[in-house]
Structure formats: C-alpha cells, structure tokens
Amino acid sequence: xxxxxxxxxxxxxxxxxxxxxxxxxxxxxxxxxxxxxxxxxxxxxxxxxxxxxxxxxxxxxxxxxxxxxxxxxxxxxxxxxxxxxxxxxxxxxxxxxxxxxxxxxxxxxxxxxxxxxxxxxxxxxxxxxxxxxxxxxxxxxxxxxxxxxxxxxxxxxxxxxxxxxxxxxxxxxxxxxxxxxxxxxxxxxxxxxxxxxxxxxxxxxxxxxxxxxxxxxxxxxxxxxxxxxxxxxxxxxxxxxxxxxxxxxxxxxxxxxxxxxxxxxxxxxxxxxxxxxxxxxxxxxxxxxxxxxxxxxxxxxxxxxxxxxxxxxxxxxxxxxxxxxxxxxxxxxxxxxxxxx
Amino acid sequence: xxxxxxxxxxxxxxxxxxxxxxxxxxxxxxxxxxxxxxxxxxxxxxxxxxxxxxxxxxxxxxxxxxxxxxxxxxxxxxxxxxxxxxxxxxxxxxxxxxxxxxxxxxxxxxxxxxxxxxxxxxxxxxxxxxxxxxxxxxxxxxxxxxxxxxxxxxxxxxxxxxxxxxxxxxxxxxxxxxxxxxxxxxxxxxxxxxxxxxxxxxxxxxxxxxxxxxxxxxxxxxxxxxxxxxxxxxxxxxxxxxxxxxxxxxxxxxxxxxxxxxxxxxxxxxxxxxxxxxxxxxxxxxxxxxxxxxxxxxxxxxxxxxxxxxxxxxxxxxxxxxxxxxxxxxxxxxxxxxxxxxxxxxxxxxxxxxxxxxxxxxxxxxxxxxxxxxxxxxxxxxxxxxxxxxxxxxxxxxxxxxxxxxxxxxxxxxxxxxxxxxxxxxxxxxxxxxxxxxxxxxxxxxxxxxxxxxxxxxxxxxxxxxxxxxxxxxxxxxxxxxxxxxxxxxxxxxxxxxxxxxxxxxxxxxxxxxxxxxxxxxxxxxxxxxxxxxxxxxxxxxxxxxxxxxxxxxxxxxxxxxxxxxxxxxxxxxxxxxxxxxxxxxxxxxxxxxxxxxxxxxxxxxxxxxx
Numbered sequence: 047x048x049x050x051x052x053x054x055x056x057x058x059x060x061x062x063x064x065x066x067x068x069x070x071x072x073x074x075x076x077x078x079x080x081x082x083x084x085x086x087x088x089x090x091x092x093x094x095x096x097x098x099x100x101x102x103x104x105x106x107x108x109x110x111x112x113x114x115x116x117x118x119x120x121x122x123x124x125x126x127x128x129x130x131x132x133x134x135x136x137x138x139x140x141x142x143x144x145x146x147x148x149x150x151x152x153x154x155x156x157x158x159x160x161x162x163x164x165x166x167x168x169x170x171x172x173x174x175x176x177x178x179x180x181x182x183x184x185x186x187x188x189x190x191x192x193x194x195x196x197x198x199x200x201x202x203x204x205x206x207x208x209x210x211x212x213x214x215x216x217x218x219x220x221x222x223x224x225x226x227x228x229x230x231x232x233x234x235x236x237x238x239x240x241x242x243x244x245x246x247x248x249x250x251x252x253x254x255x256x257x258x259x260x261x262x263x264x265x266x267x268x269x270x271x272x273x274x275x276x277x278x279x280x281x282x283x284x285x286x287x288x289x290x291x292x293x294x295x296x297x298x299x300x301x302x303x304x305x306x307x308x309x310x311x312x313x314x315x316x317x318x319x320x321x322x323x324x325x326x327x328x329x330x331x332x333x334x335x336x337x338x339x340x341x342x343x344x345x346x347x348x349x350x351x352x353x354x355x356x357x358x359x360x361x362x363x364x365x366x367x368x369x370x371x372x373x374x375x376x377x378x379x380x381x382x383x384x385x386x387x
Numbered sequence: 388x389x390x391x392x393x394x395x396x397x398x399x400x401x402x403x404x405x406x407x408x409x410x411x412x413x414x415x416x417x418x419x420x421x422x423x424x425x426x427x428x429x430x431x432x433x434x435x436x437x438x439x440x441x442x443x444x445x446x447x448x449x450x451x452x453x454x455x456x457x458x459x460x461x462x463x464x465x466x467x468x469x470x471x472x473x474x475x476x477x478x479x480x481x482x483x484x485x486x487x488x489x490x491x492x493x494x495x496x497x498x499x500x501x502x503x504x505x506x507x508x509x510x511x512x513x514x515x516x517x518x519x520x521x522x523x524x525x526x527x528x529x530x531x532x533x534x535x536x537x538x539x540x541x542x543x544x545x546x547x548x549x550x551x552x553x554x555x556x557x558x559x560x561x562x563x564x565x566x567x568x569x570x571x572x573x574x575x576x577x578x579x580x581x582x583x584x585x586x587x588x589x590x591x592x593x594x595x596x597x598x599x600x601x602x603x604x605x606x607x608x609x610x611x612x613x614x615x616x617x618x619x620x621x622x623x624x625x626x627x628x629x630x631x632x633x634x635x636x637x638x639x640x641x642x643x644x645x646x647x648x649x650x651x652x653x654x655x656x657x658x659x660x661x662x663x664x665x666x667x668x669x670x671x672x673x674x675x676x677x678x679x680x681x682x683x684x685x686x687x688x689x690x691x692x693x694x695x696x697x698x699x700x701x702x703x704x705x706x707x708x709x710x711x712x713x714x715x716x717x718x719x720x721x722x723x724x725x726x727x728x729x730x731x732x733x734x735x736x737x738x739x740x741x742x743x744x745x746x747x748x749x750x751x752x753x754x755x756x757x758x759x760x761x762x763x764x765x766x767x768x769x770x771x772x773x774x775x776x777x778x779x780x781x782x783x784x785x786x787x788x789x790x791x792x793x794x795x796x797x798x799x800x801x802x803x804x805x806x807x808x809x810x811x812x813x814x815x816x817x818x819x820x821x822x823x824x825x826x827x828x829x830x831x832x833x834x835x836x837x838x839x840x841x842x843x844x845x846x847x848x849x850x851x852x853x854x855x856x857x858x859x860x861x862x863x864x865x866x867x868x869x870x871x872x873x874x875x876x877x878x879x880x881x882x883x884x885x886x887x888x889x890x891x892x893x894x895x896x897x898x899x900x901x902x903x904x905x906x907x908x909x910x911x912x913x914x915x916x917x918x919x920x921x922x923x924x925x926x927x928x929x930x931x932x933x934x935x936x937x938x939x940x941x942x943x944x945x946x947x948x949x950x951x952x953x954x955x956x957x958x959x960x961x962x963x964x965x966x967x968x969x970x971x972x973x974x975x976x977x978x979x980x981x982x983x984x985x986x987x988x989x990x991x992x993x994x995x996x997x998x
Binding site: 060062089090091092093094095096099106107109110111112113114115116117120122123124125126127128129130131132134135152153156358361362364365366368369371372373374375377378379381382383384385386387 | 639660845
C-alpha cells in the first residue's frame with residue numbers, strides 16, 4: 047500500500063480559471079473544501095467530485111481530482127453509480143438549492159434513504175443564480191425576484207427538515223463567512239460513514255445579496271444564531287447570556303431564556319446530542335429560525351446506520367459463498383437444458 | 388396418427404388459470420424431444436382482471452416443428468379454451484378446421500354472460516368449422532383428486548395440467564419432463580406434486596379414451612445443430628449477453644434500472660447474479676437509473692440501463708450527456724405500443740425515431756436492433772462491445788414480442804465470446820506528461836478511458852463543450868464545430884467495425900424486403916415461402932441501424948423495388964429514403980401484434996405482381 051502523500055490545499059486546485067462573480071460566497075466554500083480534502087488522508091486519485099447544474103456545480107472543474115459536471119438535478123444519481131462501482135473513492139457532491147431541492151428533490155430524498163457514503167454540500171443562496179435571478183425552493187415567502195415581481199406565493203423548503211425527515215444520518219449547517227467552521231464541518235462530514243448533508247448558507251452578491259444577513263451580519267449574528275456542539279448546552283448571544291430550554295413534557299416546546307433570569311442557570315439548558323437515535327431533537331432544531339429562535343449552526347445529527355454500498359458488497363460475498371457458478375456458461379448450463387447429438 | 392411438419396398450439400384461459408405455466412411445460416417437453424420451437428406469451432396488462440372476463444384472458448402460443456420454425460405461428464391449429472372468454476378472444480384467429488378443446492364445465496350462464504355470449508356457443512353453429520372437444524375439466528380434476536389431502540381451491544388450481552395431459556396425448560409427448568419439473572419445483576410439498584401428476588395423467592387418459600374422435604399427430608425430431616441447448620426468451624438473453632460482455636471485457640457489470648413493462652425481467656434476471664459480480668441498482672426513477680449507470684461507467688464498470696419507450700424518453704437528457712462525455716453505456720429499449728402509456732404489454736417497432744434522434748443537439752450514437760429472442764444475447768454482447776470499444780452510448784432495440792417470446796438457444800462455447808479489448812488506460816504517465824482525456828485514436832477517433840483511482844490521470848468530464856483533446860471547458864465557436872464533427876465522425880467510422888449486411892436470397896431481383904429488429908421471423912418465413920414459389924425476392928434484415936452496414940447501398944441498388952415492413956408508420960423507411968433516395972415502399976401495421984406470415988406473403992405478392 048502506497049503511503050498517502052502530504053498534501054496542501056494547492057495540490058487540489060486545478061488550473062482552470064474560476065468564473066464565479068467577485069465577492070461570491072462560493073470562493074470560501076471552495077477554499078474550505080480544498081483545504082479539507084488535503085487533510086482527509088485520501089490519495090488525490092481516490093477523490094471524486096460530482097455536480098449537477100448551477101453556479102455551485104462548476105466546483106468540480108476547480109478541483110484537481112477526478113470529477114463529473116453532469117446535468118441539472120441528477121448529480122446524486124451519477125455519484126451513486128460512482129460510489130457503488132468503486133466504494134474506495136471519497137465521493138463529494140457540490141449542489142445548490144435549486145439543483146438539490148427542486149429539480150433534484152426526488153434524488154435527494156432517495157439518496158438519503160439509501161445512506162450511501164456520499165458527502166453532499168448544498169450551496170444555499172435561496173435564489174437561481176446561473177439563470178440570473180429567479181426564486182428557488184428555499185427563497186423566503188414573498189421574495190421579489192425576476193420571476194416573482196409581486197413576491198413569491200410559496201413557502202420555502204427547509205433543507206434541514208427535508209434531510210432529517212428523509213432519515214439523514216448526518217446533517218449540518220454552516221455559513222460562508224466562517225471558513226474555519228466550514229472546514230470543521232466538512233471534516234466531520236467526511237468522517238461520517240454514510241450520507242452527509244452539509245448546508246452552507248451562501249451569499250449571492252448579485253441576485254440575492256444579504257439573504258442571510260440576519261445570521262451573517264457581524265453586528266447581529268451572535269444574537270440570531272446558536273452554535274450547537276455535541277454534549278454542550280445551547281448558549282448564544284453576544285454576551286453568551288441566552289439559552290434554550292425544553293418545556294411542555296410530551297409535546298416539547300423549545301423556549302429562549304436568559305441565563306440568570308427567573309432562576310435559570312446553565313444546568314437548565316437543553317444539551318445538544320447529535321448521536322440521539324431518535325430524530326426528535328434534530329427535527330426540533332430544524333424549526334429554529336429568526337425571529338422566534340436562534341438559527342442553529344453545527345451538526346444536527348450524526349448517527350450510524352447500514353450503508354447501501356456496504357450491503358451490496360456483503361450480498362456479493364454471501365452469494366458467492368452459496369453459489370458455485372462463476373461464468374455465464376456455468377449459469378446457462380445449470381438450468382433446464384438438453385443436448386442435441 | 389398423422390405425421391406433420393409443425394403444429395401451432397394456443398393455451399388460453401383466465402390470467403389465474405396457469406396457462407403460461409403449461410405452455411412453457413409443453414414447449415420445454417417438445418424442445419427436449421428434439422423439435423424446433425418458438426413461443427409467445429400474450430398476457431393482459433391488468434394483474435388480475437375480474438375472473439371470466441375477456442380482458443382477463445391470458446394466452447400462450449407455441450409453434451413446434453420437425454422443420455425450423457421462426458415464429459410462434461400465424462393461426463393456431465389447436466386452441467385450449469379454459470372458459471368462454473378465452474374462446475371469444477381467440478376464435479377469430481384459429482385455423483378453420485382446427486381443434487378447439489374447451490373446459491365444458493366453465494361454460495355456465497355466469498361465465499357465458501361475462502364473456503358476452505347470449506347463448507352457449509357449444510350448442511350453436513358458431514363452432515361448426517372446427518373440431519370441438521368438450522372436456523369436463525373442472526369435474527374431472529376434482530374427481531381425479533378425490534383422495535388428495537389438498538383443499539378444494541388448491542385442487543382446482545391443478546386443472547391446467549388436465550388440459551396439458553390432453554395435448555400431451557394428442558402430440559405423443561413424453562410426460563417425464565413435466566413430472567420431473569414438478570418433483571424438483573415443489574419438492575417440499577409432495578401433495579402438490581402428486582396432485583398435479585395425477586391430473587396430468589387423468590387428462591392424458593381422458594384423451595386416450597376419446598382416441599376415435601380426437602386427432603393425434605406425430606412430429607419428428609428437427610434437424611438441429613448438435614450442441615447443448617436451453618430455452619431462452621429475449622429479456623433473459625439480453626441479461627446473459629451483457630454478463631457475457633462483462634466477462635469478456637473483465638469488467639463488473641452495473642445495471643441502473645427502474646421497473647417498466649416489458650423490460651423489467653432484465654432487471655430481475657440480472658439481480659440474481661451477485662456471484663458473478665453483477666450489481667443491479669433499482670433507482671427511484673428512470674432518470675436516476677441512467678445517471679447511476681453513467682456514474683458507474685465513469686468509475687470503470689460495463690454499465691447498462693434497461694427500459695421501454697416512456698423510460699427512454701425520460702433518459703434522453705442523460706444519454707445526451709453520455710454522448711458528450713463519450714463514456715461507454717448500453718441502453719436497452721424493449722419497445723412497446725406507444726405513444727405515452729400506450730399498450731404496455733403489446734409489441735411495436737415505433738421507438739426507432741427516438742433512438743435515432745431523441746436527443747437535443749447533435750448527439751449521434753450507435754443503434755442496434757435484435758432480430759429474435761436468441762439474437763438478443765448476441766446483440767446485447769455486440770452493444771456492450773461497441774460501447775466499450777468506441778466509448779459511446781449504444782441503444783439496443785428489442786421489443787415485447789421477442790422479449791417474452793422464447794426459442795432454443797445453443798449455449799455458446801467458452802471461446803466464442805472470449806475477449807473485448809477496452810480503452811482503459813494502461814501505462815503510467817511519464818514525468819510531467821499531462822493526460823489528455825479527449826485525445827483521440829487517429830483511426831477510430833475514440834478517446835481513452837481513465838477511471839477514478841488511477842493516479843496521474845485525474846481529470847474532469849462535463850456537459851459543457853470541451854476543448855479538443857484537452858477536455859477543459861471551451862466556449863470557442865470553431866472548437867465546438869470541430870468537436871461536433873469529431874463526435875459524428877467517430878460514430879460513422881463504427882461502420883468499419885460491424886459486419887457487412889447479409890442478404891438471404893439472390894443479390895439482385897425484383898423485390899428486396901428490408902426489415903429490422905424483432906420482425907425477422909415473420910419476414911424471413913414469408914420471403915422463404917415466396918422464394919420456394921420461384922419469386923425473385925430477397926431479404927436484407929438489419930440489426931445494425933446506426934451506422935448502417937457499408938454495403939447496404941449496393942444491395943439496395945440490386946432490386947427493382949424495395950419494401951420495408953415495419954410495426955410503425957414507416958420510421959426506417961424515412962431514414963432509408965432520406966439517405967439513399969431509393970423510393971422504398973412501406974408495409975405498416977399498428978395492431979399491437981407481430982406480422983403474420985401470410986399477410987406479408989400477400990403484401991409482397993401484390994408488389995411482385997405490379998412489377
């Protein structure tokens with residue numbers, strides 16, 4: 047076995063000129079991906095990036111690995127084929143809110159259900175960028191866009207709810223202006239065996255600038271987001287003086303409280319547990335958003351389940367033990383046959 | 388006992404009556420006794436239509452001969468009708484003077500009315516042109532099983548074997564093949580084995596007691612090439628052909644598929660062969676099915692997807708991507724009646740246009756068509772071989788008729804389909820050498836195939852136009868034109884790697900029949916018949932449709948007239964006339980059935996007479 051070379055971020059940058067708009071949130075995601083993939087301990091030839099269509103989906107061209115830029119919404123189909131054929135590969139999917147959740151919605155839920163070991167990074171800018179500014183399935187209700195001049199009339203999807211509702215074994219949310227956080231999350235996504243969905247709140251400077259400002263703006267983000275970490279109480283706020291408590295017993299309600307008020311101490315706060323077998327807590331977290339709750343950033347869920355490709359190869363091994371045919375001729379001659387002399 | 392050359396028998400009953408099963412038993416027995424056979428099951432699209440209705444009728448037709456048989460036959464000599472609905476559905480197609488065996492117990496008022504008969508046809512003149520054998524199959528089955536421990540319902544399920552026993556007697560068939568099959572299939576349930584054997588023998592004995600009033604026939608062994616045979620239908624043959632290609636190319640076979648009639652059997656068949664490293668992925672839809680196959684192909688599998696018309700339409704965009712990426716991919720389209728949901732269980736040849744032209748942009752690919760159930764093996768192998776050697780998607784057209792029809796198949800010798808050379812990169816790149824994924828072989832214009840896991844060859848493929856040789860994204864207009872030309876040329880040059888068109892009959896003459904795909908059995912039989920009558924008629928049957936064989940133009944030039952029979956509105960005719968300006972005529976039907984030999988004979992004769 048050859049030793050894996052020590053890589054740096056540069057080893058994973060391709061020679062292609064990057065054609066995203068200046069100031070696009072995608073740059074920091076690309077940067078974090080290149081940095082992380084250099085550290086995962088896989089040889090460069092054993093890494094494969096797959097994408098569909100959209101701004102995000104140009105990413106494979108910028109990675110000096112194997113890569114496929116495919117058709118709109120179907121990246122997960124291609125990625126599944128790659129992974130099943132060669133499970134040794136570290137397979138990554140770069141996708142957007144339109145690509146993954148609109149045209150690719152069906153593939154998204156089914157890939158999650160199968161739990162293949164794929165790392166899916168959703169660049170969520172709540173808009174169609176490459177087609178120049180139409181609303182997406184994650185656009186906020188009422189958003190005025192080129193295809194909704196009087197505002198949209200449809201509720202957005204929450205990628206988190208959709209993923210956890212589909213049985214995702216790993217879901218995390220991060221944000222494009224915190225490159226260190228993206229890197230940490232991506233590393234954890236890689237380490238997770240099974241499907242990992244990473245939603246990155248990404249800013250489209252041209253068509254939906256500031257869409258995530260509530261959670262990204264330096265002056266307010268501490269008040270409006272909560273960093274969730276396994277085993278730690280949910281504390282947030284610029285002064286780390288706010289927290290989440292669970293009340294209501296059988297029908298739990300998450301309430302924002304102030305530490306020190308009404309006798310509340312850190313011990314009363316909800317403690318995050320990403321390993322919970324039940325998706326209840328993760329589901330509850332998917333409902334947190336401004337203005338009622340802080341938006342959770344971090345890993346919602348990280349649990350172990352059997353993987354599709356693992357089961358495929360196990361079946362091959364088991365059936366090979368039971369059946370003796372190894373060639374097509376063996377198969378054809380083993381059934382009902384007759385000989386003409 | 389009369390000796391005859393061939394016999395066409397149709398078993399028909401309710402879809403729950405087990406007609407497919409006894410039809411298969413009769414064909415297996417006949418094949419084992421040395422006859423040539425061709426079979427066709429004809430079943431309704433409803434899983435269990437209401438019992439006794441005409442739309443719940445399921446049939447199985449078999450043609451057995453001491454001479455080569457190429458189709459399941461036009462008009463049955465014998466019909467087994469398990470109820471009035473089966474009689475009603477089939478009566479028009481039975482040969483005048485043929486024999487009809489009915490289960491007279493099923494001809495009660497309720498069943499007659501469900502079949503739409505106002506009076507019992509057994510008591511009218513309707514059946515006068517036929518020899519009718521009224522057998523009380525239900526009562527006799529129960530009588531034969533009066534000591535069996537089976538429940539009444541289970542006993543009644545044996546009545547198909549009573550009918551089979553009658554037919555076995557009429558054609559002097561050996562009961563052993565079926566008895567052995569029963570013993571091995573139901574080895575855990577001896578009561579079922581015993582019951583079916585008893586009923587089979589009871590039917591046989593019943594026919595024997597009728598000997599004076601029932602015809603019996605002898606069909607000698609056919610002259611069949613010596614070898615080891617099995618019976619094969621087109622869908623199974625596709626599955627084995629793909630597996631054989633994977634074996635010859637030393638690759639794993641990956642199938643991405645989504646269930647669709649009449650192609651589902653290929654997915655089901657391939658899913659059994661995990662021990663031969665076959666991976667089948669039942670995707671959430673047709674689109675993911677083909678995409679997963681393209682992904683597996685990128686990663687180094689022999690990848691295939693199987694479908695029927697509606698599914699092929701859904702796969703179009705992804706197939707276009709595969710032509711752009713230039714990755715090997717086999718797409719099998721088992722054609723059915725269209726457009727839209729159409730007639731899912733019926734056969735047609737109406738997907739040639741979508742196979743040839745059903746992609747946006749200039750997206751040529753290889754199109755093949757299998758001629759018969761057993762030819763599906765060879766053509767699936769060919770499709771895979773050409774896909775791998777020319778780095779392109781290949782569409783293989785079969786149809787519901789040959790997919791479900793079965794015939795004897797000589798199991799290939801080990802060396803017959805032994806080796807497929809792929810375009811996988813072999814050598815390590817030299818220090819500083821850059822891999823050019825779209826640098827082509829100068830002769831074939833085929834690009835190399837580097838798969839993830841191979842060091843030094845890291846590269847990106849994509850749907851955007853790519854710079855010639857280098858493969859990076861290019862929006863340059865001239866480059867795009869060049870790439871379109873290269874992709875087209877690559878497919879044209881496949882002509883040098885496919886066999887020359889064969890012609891059955893003289894190379895020149897009055898009428899050339901140009902047929903394609905699953906209608907071979909009918910067109911061959913019709914042309915043979917006319918040749919024996921001294922007509923100057925020949926047959927060219929196409930299995931390679933894009934590109935066409937090199938010598939086709941020369942063949943077309945040798946005849947005064949060309950006729951193209953197709954189960955569509957003239958899709959091949961449009962292609963041939965556009966390409967060769969030869970004014971070929973058409974003979975087209977869209978009646979959800981294959982051609983009958985006699986209708987082709989009549990049509991060809993009409994044109995011969997007009998010359």
